[in-house]
Amino acid sequence: MDRTTALVLIQQHVTNKNLIKHMLAVExxxxxxxxxxxxxxxxxxxxxxxxxxxxxxxxxxxxTHSLMGADILASHxxxxxxxxxxxxxxxxxxxxxxxxxxKALYCSDPVTGLxxxxxxxxxxxxxxxxxxxxxxxxxxxxxxxxxANREAMASCRELGIELDEFIALALGAMxxxxxxxxx
Numbered sequence: 256m257d258r259t260t261a262l263v264l265i266q267q268h269v270t271n272k273n274l275i276k277h278m279l280a281v282e283x284x285x286x287x288x289x290x291x292x293x294x295x296x297x298x299x300x301x302x303x304x305x306x307x308x309x310x311x312x313x314x315x316x317x318x319t320h321s322l323m324g325a326d327i328l329a330s331h332x333x334x335x336x337x338x339x340x341x342x343x344x345x346x347x348x349x350x351x352x353x354x355x356x357x358k359a360l361y362c363s364d365p366v367t368g369l370x371x372x373x374x375x376x377x378x379x380x381x382x383x384x385x386x387x388x389x390x391x392x393x394x395x396x397x398x399x400x401x402x403a404n405r406e407a408m409a410s411c412r413e414l415g416i417e418l419d420e421f422i423a424l425a426l427g428a429m430x431x432x433x434x435x436x437x438x
Contacts, residue, residue: 256333258297261304264331268308276436278304280367280429283436285359287428292355292414302337302360306344321345346407355414362411365404366425369393372400374438382433387423394422 256264269275285303289296309324325342340357343350344364352358370382373393377384393399394408411421429436 256301256331258300258304261301264305265308268327269311271311274307274310277367277371278307279432280371280436281306281360281363283428283432284363284367284425287424288359288363288414291416291424292359294356294359298334298337299356299359301333302340302356303363305333305337306341306360306364308341317345318347320347322348346404358410358413362408362414362421363425365402365407366411366422367429369400369403369408370422370426370429371436371438372403380438382426382430382436382438385426387419387426390422390426391419394418 265275265278269278281303282300283303286296286300288294289299305324305328306321307324308327309320313320313323321342321344325338328341329338336354336356340354340360342348343352343357344360346361352361370385370390373390374380374382374385376393376399377389394405397405408421409418411418414421416424429438
């Protein structure tokens with residue numbers, strides 16, 4: 256599946272514009288991470304872009320989130336590594352994250368929320384106005400962006416990347432797509 260087809264699929268399943276921006280942000284981060292691990296950039300980006308394809312259907316049933324998404328993506332013929340990464344990114348299922356792709360999606364998902372929240376509290380309300388240290392300071396504030404799972408973000412260490420480097424990579428990826436993200 257190419258990106259254009261993926262965006263059409265998203266339009267069929269996702270109505271929340273902020274959720275779509277989140278999916279675009281995760282796409283950017285995953286695309287940035289792929290070369291570090293020898294991953295195919297297009298597959299990694301699609302994994303990030305499509306990871307919450309089922310959220311409108313499952314937002315009131317978090318125990319089904321990601322399972323339904325994986326089924327939707329499998330029915331559209333997406334590759335098994337992508338489908339499984341989507342399936343295991345919801346920690347509620349207790350499914351192991353074994354591949355690098357799975358681990359990368361798991362830590363990339365929440366970091367985008369932290370970065371967006373950090374940008375929005377800055378007076379400029381722009382990604383270009385913040386840096387890694389600004390985001391790291393917000394990370395340390397446990398009451399800030401409570402929904403951004405710090406433990407999941409810190410799991411970047413399972414990939415051999417320290418948190419500060421991971422945040423810098425994620426922020427840079429999102430800054431390069433700031434106009435698409437509306438920030």
